[in-house]
Amino acid sequence: MQVDAIEKEGETVDEALRYALDELNKELHEVEYEVLDEGAQNDDPDSDNRPAMVRVWLKNPEELELATTSLKEILDALEISSALEATFQRKENTIYVRINSDDAGILIGRQGQTLDALQYLLQLVVNAKDVNIVLDVADYRDRHRQHLVTVAEKIAERVLRRRRRITLKPMDARDRKIIHEAVKPFPELSSSSVGVEPNRRVVISLKRADASNERPARGGRGFSRYSRNRYYNSNN
Numbered sequence: 001m002q003v004d005a006i007e008k009e010g011e012t013v014d015e016a017l018r019y020a021l022d023e024l025n026k027e028l029h030e031v032e033y034e035v036l037d038e039g040a041q042n043d044d045p046d047s048d049n050r051p052a053m054v055r056v057w058l059k060n061p062e063e064l065e066l067a068t069t070s071l072k073e074i075l076d077a078l079e080i081s082s083a084l085e086a087t088f089q090r091k092e093n094t095i096y097v098r099i100n101s102d103d104a105g106i107l108i109g110r111q112g113q114t115l116d117a118l119q120y121l122l123q124l125v126v127n128a129k130d131v132n133i134v135l136d137v138a139d140y141r142d143r144h145r146q147h148l149v150t151v152a153e154k155i156a157e158r159v160l161r162r163r164r165r166i167t168l169k170p171m172d173a174r175d176r177k178i179i180h181e182a183v184k185p186f187p188e189l190s191s192s193s194v195g196v197e198p199n200r201r202v203v204i205s206l207k208r209a210d211a212s213n214e215r216p217a218r219g220g221r222g223f224s225r226y227s228r229n230r231y232y233n234s235n236n
Helices: 014-023 063-078 102-108 109-128 140-163 173-183 206-212
Strands: 004-012 032-035 052-058 083-089 094-100 132-138 188-194 203-207
Touching: 004 014, 014 032, 014 052, 014 102, 063 083, 063 094, 063 109, 083 102, 102 132, 109 132, 109 140, 132 203, 140 188, 140 203, 173 188, 173 203
Parallel strands: 094 132
Antiparallel strands: 004 052, 032 052, 083 094, 188 203
16 A cells, blocks of 8 residues: 555446545646555445545655666666665655665675765755655665664663762764664653764753763773774773
């Protein structure tokens, strides 16, 4: 079934379609539709006619085709064999493009830098302020998000045990948002972003009520489990 599709009934297909267009507040050229039932007139006056039914959904934006076509051209130029899957989520106003390729490692790059660069380039090509592009390969985005959540939870537990704030290493806005969300389930803790780009970082600390008991985190014994983590700042 199409995402965000609606189904409408009417005495005729045209009537059902008109009801759907009215609900979506769209014109016919802005949608696609499928006739589920053409309906039928019943000769028996004591029986009801079978209504017609249609399923209607909005067409994908032009940016989706532009994004996939442009990305394919980029990958072909790099001599990377791939297949693309693209979907548009209307509620998020976001185009998700998944790359299926045997060269996933090359496309992801060190710490996802190549994938981020491709995504940024694709956003520039599409040049649509109201449509976001999310590029993924080999489920890297989900794995990266889960890794960040795990890091945030471990550091949050550390803050609770030691009663001292911890500052993470610089990260981009998308990753900082993941950290902030991961800290929310800890009622005693708060998180904030400090610094300026590109060195903006997240601080996880006790809430204001406990601030007087909080000591700045220092390096030393007990911090080795985070010292090699690229998100943890061992100097705080």
